Amino acid sequence: MIFMIVSIILISIIGTLSHFLYDISNHNKIIGLFSAVNESTWEHIKIALTPTLLWGLIDGFIYGANHNYFFAKFISLFVIIILMPALFYGHKALFKKDLFILDIIIFYIVIISSQYAFYVIIRLEELPYIIQYIGCAGTFLLFGGYMIHTLMPAKSFIFEDPINHKYGYKGHTETYSIKKKNKMDTIVKMTKD
Numbered sequence: 001m002i003f004m005i006v007s008i009i010l011i012s013i014i015g016t017l018s019h020f021l022y023d024i025s026n027h028n029k030i031i032g033l034f035s036a037v038n039e040s041t042w043e044h045i046k047i048a049l050t051p052t053l054l055w056g057l058i059d060g061f062i063y064g065a066n067h068n069y070f071f072a073k074f075i076s077l078f079v080i081i082i083l084m085p086a087l088f089y090g091h092k093a094l095f096k097k098d099l100f101i102l103d104i105i106i107f108y109i110v111i112i113s114s115q116y117a118f119y120v121i122i123r124l125e126e127l128p129y130i131i132q133y134i135g136c137a138g139t140f141l142l143f144g145g146y147m148i149h150t151l152m153p154a155k156s157f158i159f160e161d162p163i164n165h166k167y168g169y170k171g172h173t174e175t176y177s178i179k180k181k182n183k184m185d186t187i188v189k190m191t192k193d
């Protein structure tokens with residue numbers, strides 16, 4: 001139980017920080033593979049997936065010998081991919097607008113749900129080998145899909161930045177350029193006055 005709480009706290013902190021890492025790194029493309037580069041739903045899914053995958057280095061060391069490990073990891077990642085957009089678009093449909101505080105709460109609910117699913121499955125009796133193989137293959141397929149959708153986002157609403165309607169790195173670059181230009185215009189105007 002303590003290990004689950006620690007995992008939730010650390011994944012939440014890393015996920016929250018990874019929302020800002022792309023800007024902090026001065027738009028480093030490698031950092032952008034693992035952190036949010038725009039405000040699309042996919043990028044918010046990614047900031048929950050990244051620390052959960054990283055946490056796999058720790059929980060893999062502790063639980064890696066458990067026959068259910070890869071299936072538990074697969075389900076924990078799958079929970080993020082399904083639950084994040086379901087709750088996000090669900091609350092938008094219910095309230096007819098985007099509520100920032102609910103977006104933040106949803107992020108933490110998703111992480112808690114993901115880790116809870118992992119710890120429930122890891123404690124089950126040994127699952128059949130076919131389930132274990134599905135978990136192993138599924139984990140690697142999800143990671144591959146994660147990389148593909150980060151580098152080549154599909155032209156779908158889930159990957160579209162709602163601010164500038166661009167995808168992937170282009171979504172962030174334009175948004176950042178607009179903000180930077182407006183800030184520079186304000187500074188220039190202030191110095192002239």
